[in-house]
Amino acid sequence: MRTYKNNKIKLYNSLHKQKEDFVPVHDGFVGMYVCGPTVYNKVHLGNCRTFLSFDIINRYLRHLGYKVRYVRNITDAGHLLDNEEDKISKQSVLEKLEPMEIVQKYTLNFHKVLELLNLLPPDIEPTATGHIIEQIELIKKLIEKEYAYVSEGSVYFNVKKYDDDGGNYGELSKRKIEDMAANTRELDGQDEKESPQDFALWKKASPEHIMRWSSPWSEGFPGWHLECTAMSTKYLGEEFDIHGGGLDLKFPHHECEIAQSKGCFNKEPVRYWLHANMLTLNGQKMSKSTGNTILPEELISGDNSFFEKPIHPMVIRFFFLQAHYRSVLDLSNDAMMAAEKGFLRLTSAIDKLRTIKPSSTSSFNVYEWVDSCYHALNDDFNTPVLISHLFDAVKLINSLDLKNETLSESDLDIFTQAIHNFFYDVLGLELLTDCLNDNDKLDQTIKVLIDLRNKARLEKDWSLSDEIRDRLAAKGIILKDGKEGTTYEIE
Incomplete structure (x- = not known):
């Protein structure tokens, strides 16, 4: 049986910009924190891709026998826009709802969409507003250690003091203080800071701000960066294994988290920083202002102008998995149609596996194939390589069906179990009834065409025979004539 004890994982650590052997803080246990959504609007597809990437990591670690504590927060306060306005407060005014009504509405939307995409829920899903006390206590500690100062009722982190003490602000994003100073925008509250790089705790x-809490310094609200430090350390400790999020969070959010944690606890808070790359639409960055954007519900329902038909959630999941989580992935109609075609081919073969009968000997090295699948996942969770191996399995299943290849009973059991492990448990995919029904209809339709072609060949109507073969081939359905009759394969 494969476990973490005989599978060495390498993952790309953003902090050091290289792949490193995964060695958790505590043997057999993994603490993983992923920055969750700010629930002020419907979750977008880019967020879904990020959370799905860490769903795969969570699933694979559990598959190997690690005891995982997966924490993913809900930001329901403190996430400021460029003009220092809170996103949730702004949306509450626009929709004429209480801020917590906005939070509840869009948290439910977030959960619904992730459930459609078959993501496992985190073990703990803390909220920023539920941890105000913890955040205040962290601020007190930072003030006591002189890494924070009070100004006009607000509290700011002192970046210069942190750097003077060897903190190295910018170590994650590889930015220099001088460059950050030159690019600092003029925002509200800048005159309260000792330095432009200092950030709000x-x-x-x-007076008009709706969401506010009492503190030793003023009635106010916590900084966005602080909440993740408070919640990650509360549930995972002062040092834990994996911290993840989208690439856009590397700076300033994750950079500030590191500074806060090291300022409080005088140690590196996280062993491995993992970042998922962005999702584009038709080769362009998604943007509401340009109209180049689509919501998950619109993609699933077909209510959009980008895609020719509705896309099943499992096809969306499969599409995301075809790219490595650290690569940019472009969403387009052609790419999604190709993903659907590949997904149906894969599910059709896996469904067919139930009907395969074992032989006395094996002509295929199952152990080598299983090794290649684990090797793909051990190499920084490389799902596209794993999927390529699953399509090798499709070829094998079709060959077993034609009796061109053979598997002994024990090898067939190993092969079937491995398919189940990788397809269902790790990749989180499902064999869908409607997809399989469509496959059955397609299978019966193609067999009718094969019968018509066979009749034409008997009647030496070579023109009709060739036309049927060529028109099917143009649709990616390849007919193969053999000793036991005509079979087909979908490319």
Whole structure:
């Protein structure tokens, strides 16, 4: 049986910009924190891709026998826009709802979409508003250690003091203080800071600000960066294994988390920083302002102008998995149609596996194939390589069906179990009834055409015979004539 004890994982650590052997803080246990959504609007597909990437990591670690504590937060306060306005407060005004109504509405949307895409829920899903006390206590500690200062009722992290003490602000994003100073925008509250790079730990609320809490410094609200430090350390400790999120969070959010944690606890908070890359649409960055954007519900329902038909959630999941989580992935109609075609080919073969009968000997090296699948996942969770191996399995299943290849009973059991492990448990895919029904209809239709072609050949109507073969081939359905009759394969 494969376990973490005989599978060495290498993962790409953003902090050091290289692949490293995965060695958790505590043997057999993994603590993983992933930055969750700010619930002020419907979750977008880019977020879904990020969370699905870490769903795969979570699933594979559990498959290997690790005891995983997966924490993914909900940001329901403190996430400021460029003009220092809270996203949730702004949306509450636009929709004429209480801020917590906005939070509840879009948290439910977030959960619904992730459930459609078959993501496992985290073990703990803490909220920022549920951890105000913990955040205040962290601020007190930072003030006591002189890494934070109070100004006009707000509290800021002192980046210069942190760097003077060897903190190295910018170590994750590889930015220099001088460059950050040159690119600092003029925002509200800048005159309260000792330095433009200092970031807010606590903001004094303006009279019109709706969400506010009492603190030793003012009525206000916590900084966005602080909440993740408070919640990750509470549930995973002062040092834990994996911290993940989208690439866009590397700076300033994750950079600030490192500074806060090291300032409080004087140690590196995270062993491995993992970042998922962005999702584009038709070769362009998704943007509401340009209209180049689509919501998951619109993709699933077909209510959009980008795709020729509705896309099943499992096809969307499969499409995401065809690219490595650290690669940019472009969403387009052609790419999605190709993914659907590949997914149906894969599910059809896996369904067919149930009917395969074992032989007395094996002509295929199952152990080598299983090794290649684990090797793909051990190499920084490389799902596209794993999927290529699954399509090798499709070829084998079709060959077993034609009796060109053979598997002994024990090898067939190993092969079947491995398919189940990788397809269902690790990749989180499902054999869908509607997909299989469509496959059955397609199978019966193709067999009718094969019968018509066979009749034409008997009647020496070579023109009709060739036309049937060629028109099917143009649709990716390849007919193969053999001793036991005509079979087909979908490319």
